[in-house]
Amino acid sequence: AQSVTQxxxxxxxxxxxxxxxxxxxxxSVPPYLFWYVQYPNQGLQLLLKYTTGATLVKGINGFxxxxxxxxxxxxxxKPSAHMSDAAEYxxxxxxxxxxxxxxxxxxxxxxxxx
Amino acid sequence: SxxxxxxPSRDICQRGTSLxxxxxxxxxxxxxxxxxxxxxxxxxxxxxxNQGSEATYESGFVIDKFPISRPNLxxxxxxxxxxxxxxxxxxxxxxxxxxxxxxxGPGTRLTVT
Numbered sequence: 001a002q003s004v005t006q007x008x009x010x011x012x013x014x015x016x017x018x019x020x021x022x023x024x025x026x027x028s029v030p031p032y033l034f035w036y037v038q039y040p041n042q043g044l045q046l047l048l049k050y051t052t053g054a055t056l057v058k059g060i061n062g063f064x065x066x067x068x069x070x071x072x073x074x075x076x077x078k079p080s081a082h083m084s085d086a087a088e089y090x091x092x093x094x095x096x097x098x099x100x101x102x103x104x105x106x107x108x109x110x111x112x113x114x
Numbered sequence: 115s116x117x118x119x120x121x122p123s124r125d126i127c128q129r130g131t132s133l134x135x136x137x138x139x140x141x142x143x144x145x146x147x148x149x150x151x152x153x154x155x156x157x158x159x160x161x162x163x164n165q166g167s168e169a170t171y172e173s174g175f176v177i178d179k180f181p182i183s184r185p186n187l188x189x190x191x192x193x194x195x196x197x198x199x200x201x202x203x204x205x206x207x208x209x210x211x212x213x214x215x216x217x218x219g220p221g222t223r224l225t226v227t
Contacts, residue, residue, distance in 0.1 A: 042220060043206060044157075044208075044218040046215060046217075049215060090156060101147060101159055102159075102216055103159075104156045104157045106156045
């Protein structure tokens with residue numbers, strides 16, 4: 001069975017600082033990996049995804065993530081935080097074979113200090 | 115990409131009643147999904163809505179409580195039946211067009227009193 005673990009339910013960084021949100025997955029086969037963002041009172045928006053190929057994936061709003069098979073990780077980073085980045089971030093995994101459903105992590109709330 | 119709308123966006127319902135949530139996609143999609151997001155928590159998959167067949171429910175969710183319809187390739191409904199305060203959640207619809215990406219609707223915020 002697949003699962004996703006997000007370390008840290010709440011992360012707070014200063015504006016302009018590095019953002020690092022951690023995600024580890026468990027899967028018996030190489031999975032598809034996703035990061036979604038949810039702004040207050042809104043639905044989910046895809047930030048980026050890894051399916052195959054280059055392990056460093058660039059997404060929207062300056063975010064990127066690196067798939068590290070040896071560490072079973074897919075951490076999300078952004079070099080310089082902006083106030084508008086404050087939101088809930090979800091790491092998710094999908095079975096590469098069926099790709100039929102997405103399993104979400106518990107989420108990490110990102111706060112930005114002025 | 116697919117654009118997904120949901121109706122209603124929010125509702126306040128009395129316990130014991132039922133609410134049907136509609137999900138409309140602006141293009142034909144192969145698979146549609148219904149998720150529940152309880153306050154302050156992550157998303158939990160309720161079921162996969164299959165066009166022309168019965169929905170496939172995840173463990174802990176049953177058809178009598180959450181009946182789903184999928185009459186065509188662009189539309190689905192989820193009914194929350196015999197509601198209790200524990201059903202207060204955000205219900206999200208999502209769709210997959212055949213690739214690996216899922217698109218999400220804005221959600222329906224349900225409060226049961």
